[in-house]
Amino acid sequence: MIYQFCIFDRGGMVLWMGKFEQLTKVSGSPMDLLVRSVLLEDRAGATNFACRDYLMEWKFANEYGLIFAVLYSRIYKAHYAGQLLENVKTEFLSQYGETIKGGNYDKLDLSPFSSTFRIIWKRVEAASNAKPQEATPVEQRKVVKPITETPVLAKPIGRTDQAQPVIEKKEQPFSFGNDAPTAPDAQAPRASQKMTKDDLLKKIMARKNKGKSNEPQSAAPEAPVKREKTKRLPSENKSITKAAMGALDHSTGGAEDEEEQQVERVRQQFMEAPASDYDLIPADESELNDDTVAEVQDDSKVMSFFKGLAGIKELTKEDLAPALQKLQDQLVGKNVAVNIAEQLCNSVGASLEGIKPGSFSSVSRLVRSAMTDALTRLLTPKQSIDILSQAKSVKKNEKRPFVVVFCGVNGVGKSTSLAKVCFYLQQQGLVVHLAACDTFRSGAVEQLRTHARCLKAELHEQGYNKDAASVAKYAITTAAKSNADVVLIDTAGRMQDNEPLMRSLAKLISVNSPDRIFFVGEALVGNDAVDQLTKFDSAISTLAPPQSVPRHVDGIILTKFDTIDDKVGAAVSMVYATGQPIVFVGVGQTYMDLRKVNSKALVNALLK
Amino acid sequence: MDLSTSGVALLALVAVVVFLLIYIVAGSGKSKRNAILIVGRSGTGENKSVGKTALLKQLKNNEQPKYGLLPSLVVNSAEINVNGKPVRVMDVPGMVPSLLEDLLDSAKGIVFMIDSSEIRDNARRDAEILHDVLTHGSIMKEKIPLLIFCNKSDLIASSSPDAVKTYLERELQLIRSSAVNAVETAGGTKPKQKEFLGFEEEVFRFEHVPNKLTFASGSVIKGNIDPVQKFMAETAA
Numbered sequence: 001m002i003y004q005f006c007i008f009d010r011g012g013m014v015l016w017m018g019k020f021e022q023l024t025k026v027s028g029s030p031m032d033l034l035v036r037s038v039l040l041e042d043r044a045g046a047t048n049f050a051c052r053d054y055l056m057e058w059k060f061a062n063e064y065g066l067i068f069a070v071l072y073s074r075i076y077k078a079h080y081a082g083q084l085l086e087n088v089k090t091e092f093l094s095q096y097g098e099t100i101k102g103g104n105y106d107k108l109d110l111s112p113f114s115s116t117f118r119i120i121w122k123r124v125e126a127a128s129n130a131k132p133q134e135a136t137p138v139e140q141r142k143v144v145k146p147i148t149e150t151p152v153l154a155k156p157i158g159r160t161d162q163a164q165p166v167i168e169k170k171e172q173p174f175s176f177g178n179d180a181p182t183a184p185d186a187q188a189p190r191a192s193q194k195m196t197k198d199d200l201l202k203k204i205m206a207r208k209n210k211g212k213s214n215e216p217q218s219a220a221p222e223a224p225v226k227r228e229k230t231k232r233l234p235s236e237n238k239s240i241t242k243a244a245m246g247a248l249d250h251s252t253g254g255a256e257d258e259e260e261q262q263v264e265r266v267r268q269q270f271m272e273a274p275a276s277d278y279d280l281i282p283a284d285e286s287e288l289n290d291d292t293v294a295e296v297q298d299d300s301k302v303m304s305f306f307k308g309l310a311g312i313k314e315l316t317k318e319d320l321a322p323a324l325q326k327l328q329d330q331l332v333g334k335n336v337a338v339n340i341a342e343q344l345c346n347s348v349g350a351s352l353e354g355i356k357p358g359s360f361s362s363v364s365r366l367v368r369s370a371m372t373d374a375l376t377r378l379l380t381p382k383q384s385i386d387i388l389s390q391a392k393s394v395k396k397n398e399k400r401p402f403v404v405v406f407c408g409v410n411g412v413g414k415s416t417s418l419a420k421v422c423f424y425l426q427q428q429g430l431v432v433h434l435a436a437c438d439t440f441r442s443g444a445v446e447q448l449r450t451h452a453r454c455l456k457a458e459l460h461e462q463g464y465n466k467d468a469a470s471v472a473k474y475a476i477t478t479a480a481k482s483n484a485d486v487v488l489i490d491t492a493g494r495m496q497d498n499e500p501l502m503r504s505l506a507k508l509i510s511v512n513s514p515d516r517i518f519f520v521g522e523a524l525v526g527n528d529a530v531d532q533l534t535k536f537d538s539a540i541s542t543l544a545p546p547q548s549v550p551r552h553v554d555g556i557i558l559t560k561f562d563t564i565d566d567k568v569g570a571a572v573s574m575v576y577a578t579g580q581p582i583v584f585v586g587v588g589q590t591y592m593d594l595r596k597v598n599s600k601a602l603v604n605a606l607l608k
Numbered sequence: 609m610d611l612s613t614s615g616v617a618l619l620a621l622v623a624v625v626v627f628l629l630i631y632i633v634a635g636s637g638k639s640k641r642n643a644i645l646i647v648g649r650s651g652t653g654e655n656k657s658v659g660k661t662a663l664l665k666q667l668k669n670n671e672q673p674k675y676g677l678l679p680s681l682v683v684n685s686a687e688i689n690v691n692g693k694p695v696r697v698m699d700v701p702g703m704v705p706s707l708l709e710d711l712l713d714s715a716k717g718i719v720f721m722i723d724s725s726e727i728r729d730n731a732r733r734d735a736e737i738l739h740d741v742l743t744h745g746s747i748m749k750e751k752i753p754l755l756i757f758c759n760k761s762d763l764i765a766s767s768s769p770d771a772v773k774t775y776l777e778r779e780l781q782l783i784r785s786s787a788v789n790a791v792e793t794a795g796g797t798k799p800k801q802k803e804f805l806g807f808e809e810e811v812f813r814f815e816h817v818p819n820k821l822t823f824a825s826g827s828v829i830k831g832n833i834d835p836v837q838k839f840m841a842e843t844a845a
Contacts, residue, residue: 012661012680012701013673035679036652036703065682106669380706382650384736388786393732396782428789584791596791599706 001076002084003054005117006031006069007092015066016092016110018117030054030071037579043347050074059085061093062354063314064100068092080128087120267454270419270590314356315363320349323367327607334606336569337527340576348374372603378572379599381581385555387421387516388428391486394515401433401484403476403512406557407505408520409532410493413559413586415444417520418488419451421584423591426455430485435475436461437468437508438492448490455591458484468492469508476512489514496535503543505536510548518583519553521574522560529573537578555583561595562587566605571597641716641752643685643696644840647741648721649733650679650702657702658721659759662828663836664699672829679703683711688840695844702737712744717753717843719836724758724766724825727775735779739787742817743803751819755839758825761832769823773814780805781812 005018008031034056038049049056055077058069068089072078092113099105324345331341348370357366384390391402404421406414415438422432434452436459438444445461452459460475472489479487491508494501509517519536521529533553541550556574564570571582585595646664651657661680665673668686680701687694700708712718718741722734738756742748758772767775784805806816814821824835 006678008678010680010682011684011699012678013665014675014678017675029678031678035681106665106673111674376706377704380704382703382705384733386736386783386786386790388789389782390732392782392786393779424791428786594791 001073002070002078002081002121003073004031004071005084005088006071007088008067008069010065010067013106015105015108016113016117018114030056031069034058034069043343046343046346055081057081057085059089060350060353061089062351063356064093064097066093066100080124083128084121084124087124088117091116091120263450263453266450270451270454271592314354315352315366317349317353319363320352320367323364324349326364327367327371331569331572331606333567334569335526335564335567336606337530337573337577339527340530340573341569344371344374344572344576368607372607375572375603375606376599378575379582379597379602381597383581385581385583385596387583388425388430390515391425391430395485401476401479401487402516403487403489403514404516404518405472405489405491405509405512405514406518406520407491407536407553408493409495412493412520412522412525414438414493414520415447415451415490416589417518417557417559417584417586417594418448418490419455420586420591420594422451422455422457422486422488424594425486426457431483432486432488433458433460433475433479433482433484435459435472435479435487435489437472437475438490439464439466439468439471440492444490444492458482468504469511472508472512496532496539499539499543502535502539506540506543507545509540509551510544513549516554517551518555518557519574519578520557520559521570523558523564523568523570524560525570527573529570530577533574533577553578553580555580557584557586558582558597559586561585562593566608568602568605571602572606641714641750643698643711643714644717644719644843645708645711645715646697646699646719646721647708647737648702649730649737655726655730656723658723659828660699660702660721663719663721663757663759663833664697666828666831666833667697667836670831683707690837690840690844693844695840697840705740708741709744712741712747715747715752717755717839718747719839720754720756722756722758722772723760724769724772725760725763726765727758727767727772731775731779735776735783738776739780739783739805742805742819743787748803748818753820753822753839753843755822755824755835757836758823759828761825762827762830766825769825773823777812777814784812 001021003019003021005020006014007016008014030051033051034049037043038046038056038058043049047057049058053074054071055074056069056071058067060067068085070078070081070085072081078084093100095113095116096105096108096110099108327348328341328345331344332338336344348367352366352370355366357363387402387404394400394402406418408414418434422434425432432455434448434457436445436448438448439462442464445463448461449459451457458479460471460478462471462474468491475489476487489508489512491505492501494505496502517540519533521532525532533556537553541552544550556578558571558574561568575582582597585597587593587595646660648658648660657677657679661677661684662672664684664686665671665677667688680699681704682701684699686697688697689695698711700711720738720741723730727734741754756769756772756776758767758769760766788804806812810816822835822839824839826832826835
């Protein structure tokens with residue numbers, strides 16, 4: 001069930017398009033979406049692309065600069081799609097290849113190709129119906145879904161490993177006489193449930209006694225008894241006096257003067273000028289990059305004459321494989337997530353297959369320059385990351401504060417980044433309010449209160465164990481009444497697999513409709529970056545209450561950038577996983593340590 | 609002895625001359641302004657494309673491709689005959705902002721495309737790109753002329769060039785001050801300080817920009833692109 005078949009070039013011109021069935025349930029053109037989401041985002045190495053009820057596959061003819069794409073139904077799969085693409089490509093190139101190579105094919109009349117296409121289609125369809133349906137190998141079956149459709153829950157939440165054998169037991173086929181495979185599994189959960197604490201301790205003691213037979217047996221039963229009875233106290237056998245309790249309670253302020261001094265001290269600590277100017281790449285090295293760019297330009301002008309003379313054979317997958325593998329290893333060595341590096345290399349390989357390299361540019365140099373282009377394209381923001389003008393515009397046109405939510409896993413630097421962004425916006429003359437919606441972690445509200453005092457910004461908080469969504473709502477309405485320009489909302493850190501917490505985040509977002517949702521991630525994270533981002537993104541869009549506009553992560557804040565030298569791959573992983581740009585980079589602990597991404601320097605660091 | 613040293617000297621001289629020639633030939637292309645760029649925002653899923661590639665195809669062939677267009681992945685380049693002289697016109701894809709920065713140095717004139725039927729929703733994005741173009745390198749210093757072409761004037765909902773001008777001025781007023789106050793970039797050399805558009809004390813107007821700016825409307829699919837051809841004739845001369 002093929003809906004569309006399209007032959008187009010990299011400049012956007014469609015050479016030939018065949019429409020066979022009426023498309024329903026898709027707004028806009030799916031081919032458009034294919035180009036935007038896949039080819040542009042360098043996911044061209046994937047085998048196919050799913051868009052609602054449709055699947056798309058494509059093939060490149062890089063030597064001619066053409067792309068062949070087919071759109072078919074996901075339900076009534078066209079198993080012959082790949083073969084169809086291959087046959088059509090061969091036929092089309094044999095008929096029109098020369099004209100296309102010539103360059104001027106705008107006026108080429110390709111309507112006679114429709115009949116050729118139908119013949120090829122019927123032939124391929126018949127051939128695939130004739131041979132028995134073989135099980136497609138696993139790798140072909142792998143469907144690359146757009147990131148938003150990945151299911152949120154990869155593993156069951158909140159269940160321990162003990163429960164899993166029970167589930168497996170249910171799924172095994174029911175068999176009468178054959179107890180051998182099921183028996184061990186059946187026994188295991190029952191056994192673990194029956195084992196009591198005493199049995200467990202006896203087992204441990206037995207193992208211990210095996211090694212040291214001299215150990216007095218009397219010591220063993222004493223130890224567990226003691227463990228049960230002693231309770232954890234900071235100081236044993238001392239009762240806590242009221243005075244001591246009062247000293248421990250930091251939530252209410254002490255004397256005013258003392259507080260001010262303390263705030264002043266903290267402010268000095270946060271606002272001190274950085275000891276040395278932060279430099280990811282030393283200045284002279286970035287100039288080195290400019291030289292190599294000029295080199296390539298010279299290459300193309302002077303050497304193109306010589307290149308044209310040499311008739312080197314086209315590049316195949318095998319030719320590209322070693323260079324791509326080396327590049328992939330280098331990227332992984334720079335902390336890019338493993339499957340992201342793989343996909344990027346596949347995409348670069350797909351775009352180089354079939355190209356004639358010419359005698360004066362080696363395969364590795366070609367691959368490297370293609371990867372540089374791909375990475376620069378990836379890391380240059382496609383939409384504006386200037387929240388300053390966006391905030392001003394919202395305040396001016398809609399007369400309400402600009403709301404930003406900071407979310408992320410535990411310990412990445414949300415509160416610190418929030419304070420830095422607050423400082424930056426305040427320096428530009430905006431009135432910023434903070435909302436302490438981290439009502440879970442002890443000390444979160446105090447931390448934000450300290451920041452608010454240092455920055456002289458207003459803090460909206462309602463203490464702990466309150467519903468974060470309602471705290472946020474109250475904060476926004478109060479801030480709107482006092483004509484604030486921006487409200488920054490701090491949320492609790494949460495693991496991406498924790499469904500109840502992801503649900504509460506989705507609720508906070510849908511109730512308050514923030515203007516921006518920033519995911520805060522640390523640059524030290526490795527392969528988990530992709531998992532974090534995709535699960536956060538899909539949770540926010542799918543776990544929101546029904547009848548709400550689905551939201552997505554709008555920007556990424558990359559923190560702890562000063563700790564990673566040149567292993568900057570996390571930036572690539574995160575941008576690739578969501579398609580959203582990196583809005584800010586955190587390079588230290590003080591308020592001034594906020595930067596923007598320098599895509600050229602990043603790409604240099606990755607491919608050095 | 610004498611012969612060999614003079615031979616070596618002659619060889620060195622020849623080598624120097626050859627290298628000089630190569631340098632001149634290669635270097636001459638580096639900073640020469642010899643092309644007219646068609647720039648503009650890219651259409652996203654909800655918003656339609658502005659028509660940059662469509663304009664190029666119209667200029668080149670006087671007709672639109674039969675099967676339509678898809679978003680461009682690479683630069684489309686063509687030599688258009690203007691009053692007998694061939695002029696190089698390049699259509700820069702809106703989705704790849706890195707390409708635009710590299711090409712702006714070779715621009716002799718810039719055609720900025722706008723979808724006049726959707727200017728209200730997209731004024732911000734259009735203004736951001738226009739701001740990046742105007743404040744790039746030496747565009748303002750060398751007073752490169754710009755034509756702001758309001759496409760899709762055949763649609764009922766299209767705005768007039770004056771309305772487009774007002775929308776853009778309003779957005780640029782906000783954008784220009786935040787661009788110079790933007791956060792620094794992490795690592796590498798510090799980028800050049802961006803130019804400030806217009807005058808600080810006054811509300812932004814396009815008259816404050818030193819470049820020659822023309823606002824015109826037309827419709828590519830109806831073949832109404834006279835303002836573009838006029839602009840090309842003026843710039844190529």
